[in-house]
Amino acid sequence: MNREPSILIIGAGFAGLGMALELQRHGLSNFTILEKAADLGGVWRENTYPGAACDVPSPLYSWSFEPKSDWPRRFSHQADIHGYMRDVAEKHRLPEKIEFGVEVTEAEFDERNGIWRVRTADGNTHLADILIPAVGQLSRPAMPNLPGIDSFTGAAFHSAEWDHSVDLTGKRVACIGTGASAIQYIPAIQPQVRHLTLFQRSAAWVLPKFDTEYTALHHTLFERLPVTRLAERFAIWSFFEVLALALTDIPAMKAPVIAIADRHRLKQVPDAALRAKLTPDYAAGCKRGLFSNEYFPALAQPNVHVETTAIEAVTPTGIRTADGVEHPVDVIVYGTGFKGTEFLAPMHIYGLGGRKLTDQWTPEGARAYLGMSVPEFPNLFMMYGPNTNVGSGSIIYMLESQARYIRQVAQYLSGKSGRYLSARAEAEQSWDDWLQKRLKDTPWNFCSSWYRNASGRITNNWPGATVLFRWKTRSFDPSDYEEQRADRR
Numbered sequence: 001m002n003r004e005p006s007i008l009i010i011g012a013g014f015a016g017l018g019m020a021l022e023l024q025r026h027g028l029s030n031f032t033i034l035e036k037a038a039d040l041g042g043v044w045r046e047n048t049y050p051g052a053a054c055d056v057p058s059p060l061y062s063w064s065f066e067p068k069s070d071w072p073r074r075f076s077h078q079a080d081i082h083g084y085m086r087d088v089a090e091k092h093r094l095p096e097k098i099e100f101g102v103e104v105t106e107a108e109f110d111e112r113n114g115i116w117r118v119r120t121a122d123g124n125t126h127l128a129d130i131l132i133p134a135v136g137q138l139s140r141p142a143m144p145n146l147p148g149i150d151s152f153t154g155a156a157f158h159s160a161e162w163d164h165s166v167d168l169t170g171k172r173v174a175c176i177g178t179g180a181s182a183i184q185y186i187p188a189i190q191p192q193v194r195h196l197t198l199f200q201r202s203a204a205w206v207l208p209k210f211d212t213e214y215t216a217l218h219h220t221l222f223e224r225l226p227v228t229r230l231a232e233r234f235a236i237w238s239f240f241e242v243l244a245l246a247l248t249d250i251p252a253m254k255a256p257v258i259a260i261a262d263r264h265r266l267k268q269v270p271d272a273a274l275r276a277k278l279t280p281d282y283a284a285g286c287k288r289g290l291f292s293n294e295y296f297p298a299l300a301q302p303n304v305h306v307e308t309t310a311i312e313a314v315t316p317t318g319i320r321t322a323d324g325v326e327h328p329v330d331v332i333v334y335g336t337g338f339k340g341t342e343f344l345a346p347m348h349i350y351g352l353g354g355r356k357l358t359d360q361w362t363p364e365g366a367r368a369y370l371g372m373s374v375p376e377f378p379n380l381f382m383m384y385g386p387n388t389n390v391g392s393g394s395i396i397y398m399l400e401s402q403a404r405y406i407r408q409v410a411q412y413l414s415g416k417s418g419r420y421l422s423a424r425a426e427a428e429q430s431w432d433d434w435l436q437k438r439l440k441d442t443p444w445n446f447c448s449s450w451y452r453n454a455s456g457r458i459t460n461n462w463p464g465a466t467v468l469f470r471w472k473t474r475s476f477d478p479s480d481y482e483e484q485r486a487d488r489r
Helices: 014-023 076-093 182-189 216-224 226-248 251-268 272-277 295-299 395-413 425-440 467-473
Strands: 008-010 033-034 098-100 104-110 116-122 127-128 130-133 155-158 172-176 193-200 304-307 311-315 316-323 325-327 333-334 349-350 419-423 481-486
Touching: 008 014, 008 116, 008 127, 014 033, 014 076, 014 395, 116 130, 130 395, 172 182, 172 316, 182 193, 182 295, 193 316, 216 226, 226 251, 226 325, 226 467, 251 295, 325 333, 395 419, 395 467, 419 425
Parallel strands: 008 033, 008 130, 033 098, 104 349, 155 333, 172 193, 172 333, 193 304
Antiparallel strands: 104 116, 116 127, 311 316, 316 325, 419 481
């Protein structure tokens, strides 16, 4: 009998659900998803700030094998994306495979039995042949290290933990940060607040957003003539692949992109002084490029002030900048991103010989063969692991590539009870050498961003087009791994 390996997936976001769907589609059903929250959805469950939406069009930011013909608009909002995830999961009866309210705290590989022992916050232990962490890179909000941050007496919260009980109407609001979330919630809250002060450390590269509201005619065409839906998906994918090539392979292609961004800023910000503040002083592409048609107009409104002087401290009644000016505010919103380089934290993962994963990654930072497998950590395969984030494109496309590869591993291990695989150290080193060579000349080296860790290593981004990653992970090769049999005496 060809026994299926037992599989534990940690996380029920796009990565975890996509992994489960890939297994299920190929006849592998011996899996369980552990989810610490009471609902599925990952970042699309957690991020409910005003204006929350995806900056990748939904025809591409969706599972290729589960297309949706009736998206309300091209760039979908949070509720629609979360609803799509729920619908697909329920269609395939995935909630039956999910244990909600179960937080993984520790996982240890049992060499004698060739299994993972996964411990959870409720004191239980789960066993599995294969462990697939799918916890994402953007799941743990990062707060800035500012003096006095706990002294503020008003309402304060991170954008990923938006406090909807706080009524912003008529309030003086401070927004700290200018990333992908801020350019969405600032236009959404600006009309209702009394005054908004944006504390900007660095200006963002902003491109026009080619959004549109889909009509009933669109929905009918996409449903009855699938080629129209596929054509749009291909066009969007091609656009982002070109942007990716501009970042990593053909720098000359950045010139027209920069020209479009400059023209967009010039057109939307007529005030020269404000426009100067909003003009980036770092290389295009060093931080994630953003898409918005509402951000600049919101900042140009009379009730908004863009403050570029560095923050010195948070006070009980506001924020003091380095020039000694006190900015009194009623509410502080921290749009300061996530702990993207702390992979798999706060879980503790132990491999062969009790080796701890965080120790393995010290001091340079996270690395893994194909972004999925680490030497000395058998049958551990990460979704959205090191260097699998995209500087341009849809992470769903990348996740599908990873799920396909890991599914092949599971098929290979079927019928091999007690066998386990570890990436060969030389294979991982060769992979990392290739990555670092490609990463060396990318713009991500030229400024400070969440793509780089404290040592300066780029641990998050994939250095190329997404189709290159798909090609690299197209098939599982057992020769890249050491195969061992558990000693079950």
